Amino acid sequence: MSATLVMSSTQFKSVEGCLRAMLFRFRSRLRTVTSTDYFARGCAVHAGLATHYDGKSVDDSLLAAVNELQARLPNNPDMVQELTPQVLDLLTFYLSDDPKSGATLDKEERVNTIAVENTFDIEVAPDIRIIGIIDHLKYFHRSNSMKGKAIEDHKTSKRGGLTYGSNIEYEPQQLLYAWAAREMGFAPEWFSWNVLVTTKQPYVMRFYEPIYWPRIHTYMLRAINFAKWLQKQPEEPGEILLDVPGNPGQCRSCMFRQLCDFPQLTDVLLQSDFRREEYQGLSQFRKATNGTQGSNDTSSNTP
Numbered sequence: 081m082s083a084t085l086v087m088s089s090t091q092f093k094s095v096e097g098c099l100r101a102m103l104f105r106f107r108s109r110l111r112t113v114t115s116t117d118y119f120a121r122g123c124a125v126h127a128g129l130a131t132h133y134d135g136k137s138v139d140d141s142l143l144a145a146v147n148e149l150q151a152r153l154p155n156n157p158d159m160v161q162e163l164t165p166q167v168l169d170l171l172t173f174y175l176s177d178d179p180k181s182g183a184t185l186d187k188e189e190r191v192n193t194i195a196v197e198n199t200f201d202i203e204v205a206p207d208i209r210i211i212g213i214i215d216h217l218k219y220f221h222r223s224n225s226m227k228g229k230a231i232e233d234h235k236t237s238k239r240g241g242l243t244y245g246s247n248i249e250y251e252p253q254q255l256l257y258a259w260a261a262r263e264m265g266f267a268p269e270w271f272s273w274n275v276l277v278t279t280k281q282p283y284v285m286r287f288y289e290p291i292y293w294p295r296i297h298t299y300m301l302r303a304i305n306f307a308k309w310l311q312k313q314p315e316e317p318g319e320i321l322l323d324v325p326g327n328p329g330q331c332r333s334c335m336f337r338q339l340c341d342f343p344q345l346t347d348v349l350l351q352s353d354f355r356r357e358e359y360q361g362l363s364q365f366r367k368a369t370n371g372t373q374g375s376n377d378t379s380s381n382t383p
C-alpha cells in the first residue's frame with residue numbers, strides 16, 4: 081500500500097503551471113533567497129489583515145504584521161528593517177479612512193467576516209490529502225445585485241501580475257479554496273481578490289467574480305489525477321526530472337530556467353547536498369562545485 085500523500089494547496093495549484101518546476105521546488109526542495117524574503121513580507125501583510133478582519137484595531141493589526149515579519153526572518157535583522165516600512169505603509173494605506181487611500185476598495189461596501197485564516201485538511205482520494213489555509217470567508221454587500229458569500233484571497237506579490245479580466249476566474253488556488261470551503265460547509269458564491277502590493281507606492285484593489293462550479297469540478301478532477309500520478313513517483317526524482325515535460329509557456333519568469341537550459345547540471349545539483357541550500361542561480365552553483373560546472377554565461381537568466 082502506498083504512503084499517504086499530503087500536498088499543500090501551493091503544490092496542488094502547480095498542476096496548472098509547470099510539472100517540472102513543481103518537482104524542482106517541492107521534491108528537490110530548491111528555493112531562492114529572494115522568494116524567502118517575498119514570502120516573509122507577504123506573511124506579514126496577511127497577519128495584519130487577519131487581525132484586522134478578526135475585529136481588532138489598526139494598531140493591533142500593524143503590530144501583528146511586524147511580529148510576523150520578525151518571526152519569519154529571525155536571523156536577518158537588516159531585511160526586517162528594510163521590509164518593515166513597506167509592510168506598515170501598505171497596511172496603513174489599506175486600513176486608512178482617508179478617501180485617497182484605497183480608492184478602488186469601495187469604502188461603501190459592507191463586510192461581515194465569517195472566518196479568517198481557515199485551515200483545511202481534506203482527503204481528496206484514498207491516501208491523498210490536501211492541506212491549506214483560506215485567507216477570508218465573508219459575507220459582503222456592494223449593491224442588491226452584488227452581494228453574497230465570498231471566498232477571499234489576499235494577494236501580496238506583484239509578481240503575480242494579477243489584474244481583473246486576465247482569466248482570473250481560472251486561478252487555481254481560488255478554485256481549490258472554493259472547493260475546500262464548500263466541503264467544510266461554506267459554499268461561496270463569489271471569488272474575491274484583495275490585492276495589496278508595494279510598487280513605487282502602496283497599491284490596493286479588491287475585485288469580485290461570480291463562481292462557476294463546473295469549472296471548479298473540472299480543475300479538481302485534473303488535480304486529483306495529477307496527485308495520483310505524483311503519489312507513484314520516487315521521493316527524490318533525480319535524473320528522471322528532466323524527462324518530465326516542462327511547460328515553455330511558464331519559462332519566462334521561472335527560477336529554475338538555468339537548470340532547464342543546462343540539463344547536464346541538474347543531475348550533479350540534485351545528487352549533492354547543495355540541493356538542500358537556497359538556490360541563488362548558476363553563479364552560486366559554480367562556487368559550490370569549485371567552478372567545475374556550468375561554464376556558459378547565463379547571467380541574463382539569473383532568477
Ligand code: SF4
Nearest residue numbers: 098101326331334340
Ligand atoms: S524553465 Fe520552463 S520548463 Fe523549466 S521548470 Fe521552469 S517553467 Fe518548467
